[in-house]
Amino acid sequence: MPACYSDLDSRPVAVTGGASGIGAAIVDAFAAQGARVGILDVDTDAAETLVVEIEQRGDPKPLFRRCDLTDTDALGSTFAALADDLGPLRVLVNNAGNDDRHNPDSIDAAYWRDRLAVNLDHQFFAAQAVAPGMKAAGGGAIVNMGSIAWVLGMADLPAYATAKAGIVGLTKSLARAWGGDGIRVNCIMPGAILTERQRRLWLTADYEAEIMARQSLKRHLLPDEVAALAVFLASDSASAITGQTHVIDGGWI
Numbered sequence: 001m002p003a004c005y006s007d008l009d010s011r012p013v014a015v016t017g018g019a020s021g022i023g024a025a026i027v028d029a030f031a032a033q034g035a036r037v038g039i040l041d042v043d044t045d046a047a048e049t050l051v052v053e054i055e056q057r058g059d060p061k062p063l064f065r066r067c068d069l070t071d072t073d074a075l076g077s078t079f080a081a082l083a084d085d086l087g088p089l090r091v092l093v094n095n096a097g098n099d100d101r102h103n104p105d106s107i108d109a110a111y112w113r114d115r116l117a118v119n120l121d122h123q124f125f126a127a128q129a130v131a132p133g134m135k136a137a138g139g140g141a142i143v144n145m146g147s148i149a150w151v152l153g154m155a156d157l158p159a160y161a162t163a164k165a166g167i168v169g170l171t172k173s174l175a176r177a178w179g180g181d182g183i184r185v186n187c188i189m190p191g192a193i194l195t196e197r198q199r200r201l202w203l204t205a206d207y208e209a210e211i212m213a214r215q216s217l218k219r220h221l222l223p224d225e226v227a228a229l230a231v232f233l234a235s236d237s238a239s240a241i242t243g244q245t246h247v248i249d250g251g252w253i
Contacts, residue, residue, distance in 0.1 A: 221250050
């Protein structure tokens with residue numbers, strides 16, 4: 001049974017990329033704690049389906065705002081609107097990203113820049129957007145989503161791996177910069193998490209065999225398990241934890 005964090009009840013939370021996959025599990029987990037959750041995503045259909053499912057089970061209805069996070073101006077205005085609707089955001093989960101495979105021999109400057117915008121840049125600008133409200137409210141928690149991909153040196157993900165490595169550095173820097181304001185910043189580095197997208201696009205028989213050979217735990221890891229860690233890090237139970245990177249990969253690295 002999931003842990004209950006009473007301090008998260010009614011707390012305003014924003015989750016980027018919250019319509020599907022790990023993001024949807026995180027939205028679901030915060031809603032189950034009674035948090036008032038805002039979802040930022042470009043997938044309207046998936047987000048609206050998730051909102052209905054959560055509302056029907058009796059948890060607080062999440063608020064969906066469609067936003068292209070690579071549009072910095074739109075990102076800032078969307079976070080401002082969420083704060084108007086939910087109150088000053090006390091939790092931000094920077095979950096959005098895209099792990100499309102790419103060959104280093106064929107990447108051009110435009111593709112490289114796009115991959116960093118999709119996987120790294122928005123995490124900084126989202127954090128920058130919510131920080132003033134967190135400071136005014138007496139503090140908050142930011143959880144950045146990394147990946148073990150950069151540690152593994154995956155050959156078909158150089159731009160993604162570079163972005164995810166950068167998130168670790170970003171986490172350390174922002175934790176130091178804003179710690180005096182009561183803002184905690186942590187990073188989660190998932191391994192091979194069995195989302196619908198992973199199952200559909202990447203989970204070949206060979207890749208599944210590799211996962212089971214490399215992980216200490218010989219089973220698939222699920223989005224709910226990542227969500228449980230994100231909720232803990234956002235809660236007051238993690239009040240002394242900041243600037244840290246937490247690996248959840250079944251013992252792969």
